[in-house]
Structure formats: C-alpha cells, structure tokens
Amino acid sequence: MFKVNELVVYPSQGVGRVERIESQEIGGVKADFYIVRILSNNVTLMVPVANATNVGLRPVCDAEHGHAIFESLNDRSEFTGYTGQNWNRRYREYSEKLKSGDLGDVAYVLKELFLIGKDKELSFGERRLLEQAMGLVSMELAYSVDRDQESIKEDINEMFADVIAAQESSE
Known part of the structure; x- marks a missing residue:
C-alpha cells in the first residue's frame, strides 16, 4: 500500500x-x-x-539500483551493433519495454536506440521512443539518486557523446 x-x-x-x-x-x-x-x-x-x-x-527505485542503471547504460559489451532488424518489430519490442514500467527495460531501450543511431539515422518513431525513454529514465534516476533531471540527462548524453557526434557529422 x-x-x-x-x-x-x-x-x-x-x-x-x-x-x-x-x-x-x-x-x-x-x-x-x-x-x-x-x-x-x-x-x-x-x-x-x-x-x-x-x-x-x-x-521509485532506490539509489543503489539507480547507480546500477547508470552502470548498465555505460556498458556496451552486450550491444552487437545494428543488425538491420525490421524497424516495425523493433518498434513494437521497444514500445512494450517502455510500457513494462521496469527501469532496466526502459534503460535498455534508451541505450539500444542511442547505439543504433551510431550506425544509421533514427526514424521519426525511433527518435520519439528515444525521447520518451530518456524522459522516463532521467526522471526516475533524478529522484532515485537525489539529483536534478537535467544533470542526469547531461550525464547520459555524455556517455553517448561519441554516438551523438557521429549522428551530427552524418547530417
């Protein structure tokens, strides 16, 4: 209760x-x-x-779990790269993970979309999912570890600075 x-x-x-x-x-x-x-x-x-x-x-998750989520975002060992998987299938999978309410699932979507964006330009729908995942993860982490949401977003963007730079150079 x-x-x-x-x-x-x-x-x-x-x-x-x-x-x-x-x-x-x-x-x-x-x-x-x-x-x-x-x-x-x-x-x-x-x-x-x-x-x-x-x-x-x-x-809201506790601080220990929040720090573990940060570490999982920074760990790219499980990412095998963009495989050309059907965008509709990936969109449905990611949408389900966002609806699950599990912070680990939402962080997974955030990381995957950032990393896929390194290999190809994200579609409008993928960018929307990325923004939604960023908002959900950064807000919960902000309350979990008692920090400002904007500073959490900055830290996450910094983790993926190489990806963001690759996206900007291809535009």
Missing part, C-alpha cells in the same frame, strides 16, 4: 506523487483509488488500489 505524498512510478508515464487515497462508487461498486499526479506533465491518474500492482504502479 502506498502512502499519501509517496513517489511512485506509473509505466510509460513516469514518476508521480500519490496526492490522496479516496473511495468512490463506480457502477454500484465501492473501490479505493490512488490519486497520482505525474510530475513531468501534471496529469492526474486514478489507480484502483486493488489493481495497482497489476498496472505496474511501483515505488
């Missing part, structure tokens, strides 16, 4: 704060809801308390 003012992560939306817990009757059935305000865009969500785990609502 989450508490009022607790920071939580809602899949594909990012970090939010539980503003209140309220009971409502919907269709003749009384249920308790977390009222969560997403911090990046001020959207308010009503998440049924009984269904919170099923929809992926979870606490």
Whole structure:
C-alpha cells in the first residue's frame, strides 16, 4: 500500500506523487483509488488500489539500483551493433519495454536506440521512443539518486557523446 505524498512510478508515464487515497462508487461498486499526479506533465491518474500492482504502479527505485542503471547504460559489451532488424518489430519490442514500467527495460531501450543511431539515422518513431525513454529514465534516476533531471540527462548524453557526434557529422 502506498502512502499519501509517496513517489511512485506509473509505466510509460513516469514518476508521480500519490496526492490522496479516496473511495468512490463506480457502477454500484465501492473501490479505493490512488490519486497520482505525474510530475513531468501534471496529469492526474486514478489507480484502483486493488489493481495497482497489476498496472505496474511501483515505488521509485532506490539509489543503489539507480547507480546500477547508470552502470548498465555505460556498458556496451552486450550491444552487437545494428543488425538491420525490421524497424516495425523493433518498434513494437521497444514500445512494450517502455510500457513494462521496469527501469532496466526502459534503460535498455534508451541505450539500444542511442547505439543504433551510431550506425544509421533514427526514424521519426525511433527518435520519439528515444525521447520518451530518456524522459522516463532521467526522471526516475533524478529522484532515485537525489539529483536534478537535467544533470542526469547531461550525464547520459555524455556517455553517448561519441554516438551523438557521429549522428551530427552524418547530417
């Protein structure tokens, strides 16, 4: 059970704060809801308390896990390079990972898209996924390790400076 003012992560939306817990009757059935305000865009969500785990609502990761995510972003040993995989298949796979709510999955998408961008120009859809992944990862890491989101983005961009430079030189 989450508490009022607790920071939580809602899949594909990012970090939010539980503003209140309220009971409502919907269709003749009384249920308790977390009222969560997403911090990046001020959207308010009503998440049924009984269904919170099923929809992926979870606490913000701890600092130790946050630092591990940073390390995983910097590790390129598992990346085999752009294989020419069907863009639609890759887009669906990455979209599913972003919706999973798992920070490791979202960081994987971020890293893969950055590295694929070194070998080929990213499509509009891929760039959108990259931006979404960057926003989700940087926001959660900012709260996890108690830093500013912009400085987290700067650190991530610095990790991939060689990739960004290669993209800019090919334009």
